[in-house]
Amino acid sequence: MLTEKSPAAVVEKPLVLVVDDEYGPRESIAFSLSAEFAVDTAGRAREALAKVNERAYAVIVLDIRMPEMDGIRTLQELRKVDPHVAVIMLTGYGTLQTAQDAILAGANQYLRKPPDIPELLEGVRRQAQGTRLRRAQAQAMKDAQEMNVALKREIQQNEPQIWQARASVELVHDLNNPLTVVIGYAGLLAEEARPLTQRDPTLAKKLLEYSGMVEKAAEYCHHLSENWRFASKQVPQFTTVDLVQIAQEVRQVIFFGNAAIELGGDARARVRGSKFELMRVFQNLFKNALEAGASRLAVTFTALGSQIEVTIADNGPGMDAEQLKRAMHGGFSSKATGTGLGLSICRHLVGTHGATFALESMPGKGTTARLVFPMAAPE
Known part of the structure; x- marks a missing residue:
């Protein structure tokens, strides 16, 4: 059960502004509404406009006959500031024409003055609900428009x-x-x-x-x-493949000669994966190193418990910390015409195989790629 001290029990009252140049009627209406609403008052149109510029009211109770600026003109100015607030017009000199003028100017309801209090309370309740709905709709429309603009901008970019x-x-x-x-x-x-x-x-x-x-x-x-x-229509089929065999096949088709790439370590390195996606990994790593200026690559396969570690170490020029960071995210190439996508492709493809990909490099010390795959279960 909620207590009076519980924050969840505190419900913010709708904010109402009563505008009337006569002190007695203004304060009487404010008092009648104060039990259910948070009430502000204003004795002049300009004072009311200043308040509306500062706060978002749920309902404005507005007298038609006032000095300096009558209620109809005040209503027109209020609508420029807040088009969503509900306005209830009051007058002690009600005619059909004044009612029509009030509605045409944007009034939501028209009551005689002095108002019947139960009728006024019911009107304020209903109009406050209407204001809340209009504000919610306006916010939703604004959000949709902003999303539309952002989407158009994204499409253009x-x-x-x-x-x-x-x-x-x-x-x-x-x-x-x-x-x-x-x-x-x-x-x-x-x-x-x-x-x-x-x-x-x-x-x-x-x-x-x-x-x-x-x-x-x-x-x-x-x-x-x-x-x-x-690729966008189906998931690659994984089978048990041998990383050593894949590296050997790639070595034969990248046209840099077999002598430049030395394979060593465990004779078999069986993992679950897509053969041709893994061929792409080795192809990109081999070509990146050789095109960057390496004359030798040492590829080592090591069984580590339930994992297979593959290291590809080259004797190339290496990269500094900034180049290494850009290379891992697809923003660096040693070639003037390169796209710089090779390593980011490798990282993505290795990740889809449940493996990890790390790169170590220092200027003048070469670069080492380290891939760790889950070992395939024995068949």
């Missing part, structure tokens, strides 16, 4: 990115056709090279190796484009 995204999707779609041609001709090249095995084994071996690398690279690009096209 992001429109170039939206069109860029659409263009990239179309580009990925169009890439599939030439990739199919590359895969087909790589196969034909392999077929043409096989008859040379007897006449020139060395040349045949090179041609078969090169055609195999071209075919693998094209198939990898094809899978990447398919993943891109359908």
Whole structure:
């Protein structure tokens, strides 16, 4: 049960302003309303307007006949300040015309003076409720308009990115056709090279190796484009994959030569994940390091209990603290034409596999990427 001292029991009374140039009627009406409402009074129109500029009233009880500025004119000025407040007009000289004038000027109710107190109380209650609803509707409309303006601004700001995204999707779609041609001709090249095995084994071996690398690279690009096209429509299917095998395949298709990337550590590093998303991780990390100037990458796979740790350490130029921070959030590239998105893509893809991604770097000391994956359960 709520007590008188409980904050929840305190209900703020609606605020009412009584405007009348006659002291007696003004104070009598104020007293009649004071038990149920918080009441202010004003003896002149200008005093009332000053009060309305300072406070938000629920109801204004306004006499029509006043010196300096009559009630109708006062009502018109009040509406400029507060269009939502309810106004009850009072007059001791009521005619049909004055009632019409009051309503046309924006009065919510018209009563004779002196008012019947029960009728006045009921009118103030009803009009206070109306004011509350109008203010709530106005606030909701204002919020909706502000949201609309913010949304339009957001659309305008992001429109170039939206069109860029659409263009990239179309580009990925169009890439599939030439990739199919590359895969087909790589196969034909392999077929043409096989008859040379007897006449020139060395040349045949090179041609078969090169055609195999071209075919693998094209198939990898094809899978990447398919993943891109359908990423918004389906969740990648996770299977048990071997990170060592994935790193080996990526090493063969990034065209920097096998000697630059050394794989070591545990022979198997099995995790649950999407093979081609993890290929993207290794591809971005390998290319970032080699394109930044590293001549050697040491990739180490280590089993740590129920986890697999992958470290990729390079001997490149490294980064300072500010460059490292920007690189992790997609804002730094060592190339003039680079997008700086590689590491942020890696961080996102690693996160979708329930793994962690950390980067350590110092100028002149190289950079080390550290990835920790949950180990796949034994099959």
